[in-house]
Structure formats: C-alpha cells, structure tokens
Amino acid sequence: MSETGESLHIAVIGTGVIGAAWVSGFLAAGHTVTAFDPAPEAEERLRSQLTGDTAADAASRPDRFRFASDLADAVSDADFVQENGPERLDVKQMMLADIAEAAPPEAIIASSTSGYAPSAISEQARTAPERIVVGHPFNPAHLVPVVEVVPSPDASFEVVDRALEMYRSIGKKPILVRAELPGHVVNRLQAALWQEAYSLVDRGVVSVADIDTAISYGPGLRWATLGPLALQHLSGGEGGMRHVLDHLGPPQEVWMHDLEQVHLDDQLKDKLVAGVDAELFGRDEKRLTAQRDSMLRDILELKTRYEELP
Missing domain, CATH: 1.10.1040.10 (N-(1-d-carboxylethyl)-l-norvaline Dehydrogenase; domain 2)
Incomplete structure (x- = not known):
C-alpha cells in the first residue's frame, strides 16, 4: 500500500526472475499489478513462479493482476513502473523511452539496472526523464529487503520520496544513493x-x-x-x-x-x-x-x- 494506505497500480516490465519477484512483492502488499514481457510463453512462466496468496490472486482476481498484450497497454495508467529488461544500455534506453512516452506523466519509472546511472538510461526519454530512477534489488530479490534508489541529478524531492515510500510499502529496505556511480553502492x-x-x-x-x-x-x-x-x-x-x-x-x-x-x-x-x-x-x-x-x-x-x- 502507499503511504496513505491506498492500493496503487503497478506495471512490471520484464518478468524473468527479478520481474517475477517484483510482481510477487507488489501483489502481496495489496497493489494492483499489470505485467508485460515480449518473450514467448512469458505469461505462463510468470504465473508458474508465483506462489501462495499471490498465485491465488493472480489466478482468480483479474482486477488485481493481468498480463498485458503490449508495453503501452501495461503502463498506460500506472502509478509506478518497475522495468527489468536486459542489462544492456541500448536496450534500457529504448525501453525506458517507450515507457516514458506511454506512461502517465506523473508516474515514477524505476529500473532494476545493477550498474547503469539514471542519467544514462533516461538519455532517450523525452517525457519527464527526471522521474526515471534506479530501483535496484539484491539477489535473491524475492527475499532480500534492500533496494538501492538512485535518482537522476534533476529528480525532485517528491519523486525520490515517492520511490522510497513505494519500496517501503512492500516491505523493502530502500537506501538512497545520492550520487551516480558505476555499480551503485x-x-x-x-x-x-x-x-x-x-x-x-x-x-x-x-x-x-x-x-x-x-x-x-x-x-x-x-x-x-x-x-x-x-x-x-x-x-x-x-x-x-x-x-x-x-x-x-x-x-x-x-x-x-x-x-x-x-x-x-x-x-x-x-x-x-x-x-x-x-x-x-x-x-x-x-x-x-x-x-x-x-x-x-x-x-x-x-x-x-x-x-x-x-
């Protein structure tokens, strides 16, 4: 839940091991999740990785979880986006530019990148690139609480606070990294x-x-x-x-x-x-x-x- 206790709409882009962990965490915290991954059979693989109450929610509550047909559909009304694409700078830049174009202008966009700076991955974004932050988890991401939040130099205090609060709302222990460094902290x-x-x-x-x-x-x-x-x-x-x-x-x-x-x-x-x-x-x-x-x-x-x- 958010700081006010409300359920937010979360988009998870890329549903491999890290993406699946994020889906589980957001669902378990009571948020609504829309996921997307272009890989073949990605939806079936994701659903098989969910367990317990989150698996039940995903199977029986389409109002709580759905798998989108494309990226734009997944992020179109998201409050918060968690991107988990391949760790390649050109791919990250392209994906985040597409996400920024399709997501609401007030949505925060977080990348799970393990080493790239937010100013680098947001380089191609034209729609509010300052709301693109790093939200890097720690393996195994479904268990380890720490998340590194790295804002771009142009990010507002409001963007930073909202990102930190989002991760706290799902039981994570976010740390704020105040400078862009290769590999974060x-x-x-x-x-x-x-x-x-x-x-x-x-x-x-x-x-x-x-x-x-x-x-x-x-x-x-x-x-x-x-x-x-x-x-x-x-x-x-x-x-x-x-x-x-x-x-x-x-x-x-x-x-x-x-x-x-x-x-x-x-x-x-x-x-x-x-x-x-x-x-x-x-x-x-x-x-x-x-x-x-x-x-x-x-x-x-x-x-x-x-x-x-x-």
Missing part, C-alpha cells in the same frame, strides 16, 4: 571484498573454501545483525567509533593500502572456478539454493524480534 561494496578474495586465492594465500568459511562463519554472521560501521562502533566499548578510529585506524590503513588490484584473466578464472567446484563437490545445488532461501527467511524473521537493531 551494494555491488561496489561487494566488489571491494571480491577483489581481495580473488587476490588472496590468486597468490595461494588461502583456498576458495576457506575464503567462504572466513566470511560466512565470521564477519558475515555479525553483518546479518548490524552493518559493518555500527559493529565497529560497538567494538570500541565506551569510546565507540571514535576510539576504534583513533586506535585501530592506523593499522587498518596499512591493511587497506596493502590490498592488491587483480585482473580476471583466464588463469585466475580457472583457479576460482576450480575452487568453487571443489568446495561444492557432491552437493545438490537445488537443495543448496532452497536451504539458503530458507535460512534467509529465518534470519529475516529473527530480525523482527529485536527492536533495537536498525
């Missing part, structure tokens, strides 16, 4: 960790399996409770973050300056692939994914019990 944070992980594997310092153990049984456990900066503050005792930065900052700087750049050449790729294959040998990847998702649900349910955690 979450992927850049991941890339910083991957860079050092790849480097350590490449230099033979540690195995792929031990990298994964180090994170999932170490800081990853803590990061599921609080973010890395809040955890730094707590580790400083009564002095908090100031104490940590004053006393541990100098050695941390040494470590940061010692991190090495890596190049993903074929030799390094082979090392990483072989390491993951060895780590997961004999494990059923479908069960692995299902258990990951089940644990994520348990963690999210746990987080609701502790009201002091942000």
